[in-house]
Amino acid sequence: MAKILLIEDDQLMLKALEFRLKKDGYTVETAPDGRVAMQLIDTNIYDLIITDIMIPFASGLEIVSKVKSRPGNTTPVIILSGVGLESTVLEAFKLGADDYMTKPFIINELSVRVRKLLKSF
């Protein structure tokens, strides 16, 4: 069973996605801000990470660069953000993000993208 880390500062969104991904059959851990997320990433290995960009104490982009710069790390990262600016999207991909979804988004679509990424890795 794949293990997913979900980073999102909106509590309701976090809960809803957690329930939904659990229902899809994954193990889900959550972090409400960048600091908790960084700690979790340091001590755990995840099969996939979903992160927002505008979160307290760190940017989602910092999280991507941290995960991707670790030697031998192949954990895929999906960005899920309200920021859809061209420059931000490009920067995210440059840092190594595997997918980028802009809010408002379709939950079923996220679910499919998660499944696809987990299969290909």
Added chain:
Amino acid sequence: MWAYDILNNLYTNGILYFAILIMSSYVLLGIYSGKEMAVYLKKNSYVNYRSILVSPTSPAISIIAPAYNEANTIVENVRSLLSLHYGNFEIIIVNDGSKDDSLERLIAAYNLVEVDFAVNEQIPTKAVRGIFKSTNPAFGKLVIVDKDNGGKADALNVGINVSQYALITCIDVDCIIEQDALLKMVKPYLEETDTVIATGGVIRVANSCTVEDGRITRVQLPNEWLPRFQVLEYIRAFLLGRMAWSKLNGLLLISGALGLFDKAIVIKSGGYNHHTVGEDMELVVRMRRYMHEHKLDYKVVYIPDPLCWTEAPDTTKILGRQRNRWTRGTAETLWIHRAMFMNPKYGLLGILSVPYWFFFEWLAPIIELFGMLFSILLMFTGNLNWQVFLILLAMVYTFSVMLSSIAILFEELSYRQYTRRGDLFRLFMVALLEPIIHHPRIVYWAIMGNIDLITGKKNWGEMTRTGFATK
């Protein structure tokens, strides 16, 4: 004996009338401020600042921050300025001939290189040595100016000359600016259909607050008494007074720590004046004077949201220097613009704002001193009417406590920053003790400021700060 009676009579009754005059003006301003604050809070209770953030048509802002010997904190401070929430802005750091390695540290941290920048010298300043930009596009918003030392006003003027946008925000580089400060400051400029020439923000005391990554994460009442007194002073000044002055369009002072200005008007009025230590107040007065003399409609607006946090002096020595400088700044500004005093040509500004500053900000400590000296004289000659003396003293004391309590009430009903258990109790204690412990010192420093002004002693009141980065 006859002259003595008159003097004595003037003393007892005069003090009462002067006190009543001051007190009623404070009360009126307080009531008016409260009303305005309620209006402000209501209309901003559900504002979505995101539309400014994302709109391609929102105005661009040049942030100007002068720095002098700030090597320990400058790199961190620039980083937190870069993370401000705003779409289109540039950050101009003016290194005012620092003797330390501020510039070298900036160059190393942000990959700076010198560029061929043509400075439009609209305001005459000391020589610019060089202008630097980053080779890293992530720091594209950053402009570093290196110049000969010339003081804060001169550094700000250089920043104005270098800036490319029509709106400028002048800040103290060592303050902590809230992330959405620019969004909130620019809103009145967009919202008012009259021309807004300047917007001022509230300054709050950051001592003992938790600071993480250049951001206030937990607000706390300072642990030491000296900054605590200043918390109350700031709450009172900002919540009870400025909102009313803003609504009356009579605001004279926008703190140098955070203010947004219409650059065109700043330049037309001549920029910051480097002959005074009160360059922030002097500029606002001069801009207003310019607008009046050219018969232009305008507004100076003030925003009550806590947008800027500063480390307040925590030793009497540094605080004394600061207050000494404030007094001289006020006196110099009033002197430079004495033509406006009681001059109906300047409307409300001439007949109310300037006289208010003259009588209540500049003259009050002097009158207080003479009152006290005279009381002591009477005491020694055995002529003091103890009953009158004590009751007057008690009355003024209770008034001061009342004013502080009302300020605390306003704070409680608006921004409620001090929410820890016991904070309220401590604030009220401060209100009770301040008139006895803190106020005499304030008067003393104000007097010393005037003496220094007369004797021509130049003390720039350099601020020695521990800096947030070390915490």
Added chain:
Amino acid sequence: MEQTIYSLVNYLVLFWKNAPPVVKISTALLLLFTLVSILTVVIVIFSRVIISYKTRRNNDITERVKTFLSIMIALEEEIFEANTDESILNTITAYLKEEHIKIKDSTTRQILTQELLLIHQELAGNTADNLRKLFFLLRLDKDAIRKLRRKDWLKKAKAIHVLAQMDVIEAVNLLLPYTNDANPHLRMEAQMGYIQLHKDHPFDFLAYVDEDISEWHQLNLFATIAQNKNGIVPAFKTWLNSKNEYVIVFCLKMIGHYTQLDAISDLLRFMQHPDVTIRCAAIFALQKLETEEGVATALTMFDTADTDTKQAILNFFTEIRAESVKPFLKKNLFNDDFNLALTAAKALNNYPDSGRAFLEELLPETDNRMHKIIKHALDNRI
């Protein structure tokens, strides 16, 4: 005991009688100030108690509401799909009960509406539709419509926001009267709501609005148009004949942003408008359209124009790179106004080949000021 009280009262009465007016006034004030201080302290403490109670209660409700909504989202297929409204409502009610949410309580309904709105904005597709369905099933739309009749403008404005976000189409006519309201906040919210809710003619109000539309207001209208789901972008030249100058400025901006090329002839007319804001907005729109029309007019009006208009014209030329304006730009390199000269230099630098070469050739034979300006324009890092 009685004796001492009596003598104390007696003493005070005597004191008052013999006191000079100064003391009387001061004593009265002293008592007043003390009383007000005590009263203030009491109010502060009282308000803190009430506020902290309310906050705790609201936090508690919010917590439950969030859990409830997250269940609605996670289990949307089971709850909403292929069911009748009645059975959906039954399921929802059961979940509400499980989370101890009192749906009849007005604070609860307010919090639920607010949270629903926030999450609805973030989601699209089926989930968003289902949340909207939930909104109607719980009759939260009726709450908003009722609030629209309240006297307080803030209540009205908030209600309009809810109605617009949740797409309560039948409320559109209720908004219409407020689109020209005297209160600027209510007026703005109503216009934004109208744009979102009216499916055929969402910009009708531009024809008759005679109240101000501040820049802040314009920003928000623009944001609404940009996010609008029904995607109607009208031909903004329709309202250029408005008597309201704010409407004209707004339409000029929109023409530029949405590159409405069929409005060019109007732009040519407005670039000579007596009002400087309108003039500059028209020139800026031409710049956005990247059209060479207007160049001739701009060239003839330049010399007599004010500085702002001159700056706008040079900015316009920077963007279009027309061969016909090159001599003009070369001449304006020597403009006395520093900013205009610099813009001219930047405009020349913008010509991919010849302009830059020209500047570089000019460089050795210029005076100090010009030298600096050209160097600046040539430095692409700035």
